[in-house]
Amino acid sequence: MSLKDLYIALSIVLFFSLFYLPFLYYVPFQINTDEIAIMQMAERSLSENFLSGIFKLRSDYFYFPDFSFASLGLLSSALGGVELENVRLIHALSGLAVIGISYFLFYLLFEKRSAAAAAVIMGSNHVLLAISRMAMRDNSAILTLVLALVILYAGLKKKSLLLSFLGGAASGFSFYVYFPTRAVILIWALFMGLVIFFNTDRTERKIRLKMLALNMAGFVLIAFPVLTETVKLLPESIAYQNRQLLIYQEGRELQKEWLYASSIREAVLTNIKNGFFMFNKPIHDHGYIYPNYGSGFVDPLGGVLIWVGAAGLVFGFSHREKKEGKILVLSGFCLLLVIFAFLTGKTPNYTRMLVILPFVAYLVVEGLFLLAGLAGKTLKV
Numbered sequence: 322m323s324l325k326d327l328y329i330a331l332s333i334v335l336f337f338s339l340f341y342l343p344f345l346y347y348v349p350f351q352i353n354t355d356e357i358a359i360m361q362m363a364e365r366s367l368s369e370n371f372l373s374g375i376f377k378l379r380s381d382y383f384y385f386p387d388f389s390f391a392s393l394g395l396l397s398s399a400l401g402g403v404e405l406e407n408v409r410l411i412h413a414l415s416g417l418a419v420i421g422i423s424y425f426l427f428y429l430l431f432e433k434r435s436a437a438a439a440a441v442i443m444g445s446n447h448v449l450l451a452i453s454r455m456a457m458r459d460n461s462a463i464l465t466l467v468l469a470l471v472i473l474y475a476g477l478k479k480k481s482l483l484l485s486f487l488g489g490a491a492s493g494f495s496f497y498v499y500f501p502t503r504a505v506i507l508i509w510a511l512f513m514g515l516v517i518f519f520n521t522d523r524t525e526r527k528i529r530l531k532m533l534a535l536n537m538a539g540f541v542l543i544a545f546p547v548l549t550e551t552v553k554l555l556p557e558s559i560a561y562q563n564r565q566l567l568i569y570q571e572g573r574e575l576q577k578e579w580l581y582a583s584s585i586r587e588a589v590l591t592n593i594k595n596g597f598f599m600f601n602k603p604i605h606d607h608g609y610i611y612p613n614y615g616s617g618f619v620d621p622l623g624g625v626l627i628w629v630g631a632a633g634l635v636f637g638f639s640h641r642e643k644k645e646g647k648i649l650v651l652s653g654f655c656l657l658l659v660i661f662a663f664l665t666g667k668t669p670n671y672t673r674m675l676v677i678l679p680f681v682a683y684l685v686v687e688g689l690f691l692l693a694g695l696a697g698k699t700l701k702v
Contacts, residue, residue, distance in 0.1 A: 322428065329437055330424040334417050337444040341413045341453055346406040349454060353610060356405070356456040358382065363393035364403040383561040386547055388497040389458040408456035415460050416453025420444040422467045423679055429474045430646035435686050442682040448618055448671050449678060451611045459610070459672040462502035465495045466676050469505050474649065477513075477532060485532040489539025496544045500562070501673045504660060506540055508653040515648055567592065567666055576666040596662025599669040600624040600681070608670035618669055623685050630687030654680035 362382050380387040393408060400407040423443045427436035443449065453460050469491035476484030492509060495502040513533045520526045551559065563569040567576060573585045582588035595604055601624040605612045617624065631654065634647045657677040661668045 322425070326425075326428060326433065329433070330421045330440070333424060333437065333440050333444065334421040337420055338417055340444075340450060341417055342410070345409040345413060345454060349451070352405065353455060353457075355610060356408075359390070359393065359458060360403050360405070360408055360456055362390040363397055363408065366391040366394040367398055367403065385500070386497045389461055389499065393458060405456055409454060412455060412457050412460060413453050415464055416449055419449065419453075419460060419464045419467060422464070422471060423682070426467050426471045426474070426679060427683065429471065429478065430650065430683060435690065438689070439679075439682040439686045442623075442685050443678060446619065446678060446682075447613065447616070448606075448611060449675060451613070452672060452675065455610070457610070457672075459499050460675060462495075462499040462672075463675040463678060465491070465498050465502045466505045467679055469495065470509070470649075470679070473509055473536065474646075477529070477645070480528060480532070482532070482535055485535040486539040489536035489541075490543045491539075492536070493540040493543025493545075496547045499672075501676045504657060504676060508649075508656055509536060511656055512649045512652045515652055516645060565666055566664055568664060572666050579667060592666060592668050593662045596658065596668045599661070599674070600627050604669055606669065606671035607667040608672050610672050618671060618674055619681065619685075623681075626685045626688030626692075627681055628684075628688075629691060630684035630689075633687055633691040634684075650680050650683045653677075654684065 359382075362380060365381075366387060380390055382390065393411060394403060396411050397403040397407045400410065420440055420443055424436055424440040427439040430436075449460065449463075469488060472484055472491050473488030475481070476486075476488050488509075489506075492506040495505050510533075513529060513536070517526055517529050517533070520529065560571075563571045564575050566572045567589055573589060576582070576592060577585050577588040580588045580591055582591065595607075598604070600617065600619055601621075603615050603617045605614045605616065619627070631651065634651055654677065657680070661670075661674065661677070665673060
C-alpha cells in the first residue's frame with residue numbers, strides 16, 4: 322500500500338461527493354417516516370449520558386442498541402442540532418466512507434486496477450446513493466462490515482496476531498450498529514473454516530487456527546456486553562427480530578400477512594424466489610425505505626455480470642493469484658444470499674441488502690474482466 326493508493330481512494334471519494342452531498346435538505350424531497358423516528362431517537366439521546374448507551378440494549382426503537390442513535394445525536398449536535406440536513410449529511414459522509422474503505426478492501430482482494438473499478442461500482446450503486454442521502458443510520462452496517470473485513474483480511478495476509486484480534490473486535494462492534502452487519506462474523510468464520518479445511522500445509526493450518534482463535538477472542542470481548550443485555554431483556558429484546566426471521570413462527574405469519582398469501586408455504590416460497598432473482602428482476606425495496614418502482618437492486622447488466630463473475634470464480638476461469646480473496650467473496654456472497662432468501666422475510670429489503678454490495682461489486686468487476694478477456698481472445702483469432 323503506497324501513498325498513491327491513498328490518493329486514488331481520496332479521488333474516488335471526492336468524485337462521488339458531488340453526488341452524495343449537494344442539496345441534501347431538498348433531495349429526497351419526501352421525508353421517510355423512518356427518518357423522523359431516527360432523528361427523534363438521536364435527539365432523545367442528547368438528554369442522556371452518551372457513554373451509558375454504548376453497551377446497553379435500552380433504546381425505545383425496537384430495543385436496538387443505542388450506540389447508533391447516541392452517535393447521531395452527538396455528531397448532529399456538533400453540526401448545530403438534530404435537524405434533517407445535519408443527520409442526512411452525517412449519513413452521506415458515512416456512505417462516502419464506505420466507498421473509500423471499500424477501495425482498500427478490494428485492493429487486498431485483487432490488484433489495484435480492479436480495486437478502483439470495484440470502488441466506483443460501489444459508489445455508483447443507486448441504492449447506496451439514495452439511502453445515504455436520507456437521515457438514517459442504515460449504511461452503518463456496510464461501513465462496519467467493510468472496515469472489519471479490511472482489518473481481518475490484512476491480519477490474515479500479514480499473519481499479524483494484533484490485526485487478527487482487532488479485526489475480531491471490529492466484528493464484535495457490529496452488534497452495536499444496524500443489525501445486518503452482524504453477518505460479518507458468520508462470513509469470516511465460514512471463510513476461515515474453508516481456508517483451514519482446504520489447506521494441506523499443517524504449519525499454515527495451525528497459524529490460521531491461531532488467527533481464528535484471536536478473531537473470536539476479539540469478537541467475544543466487544544460483543545459480550547450487548548449479548549448479555551439481550552439475554553437480560555428476553556423476550557422483549559428479540560420480539561422484533563423474531564418477526565423478521567422465517568425460522569420463527571412469528572416471522573412466517575408476518576410474511577404470509579404481508580404478501581396476502583393463501584398459505585405460509587406460498588409466502589416462504591415467494592420469499593425464496595425473490596431472494597434468488599433479486600439481482601435479475603426489477604423487484605423494488607420491500608422495506609419501503611427506497612421503493613424505486615420498476616428497478617432492481619442493481620441494473621440489468623450488473624445483474625448478469627454478477628453471475629458471470631461468480632461462474633468464472635467457481636469454474637476457475639479467473640486467473641487472479643489471490644485465491645483466498647476468491648474464497649472470501651464467494652463464501653460471503655453465497656452466505657448472504659442464503660440468509661436473504663431463506664432466513665429473513667420481506668426480501669429484497671434494500672437496507673438489509675447493502676451488506677452484500679462489496680461482494681456484488683467484486684463479482685461485477687470479475688465478470689467484466691472475464692468477458693473482456695474472452696473478447697480479446699476472440700478478436701485475436
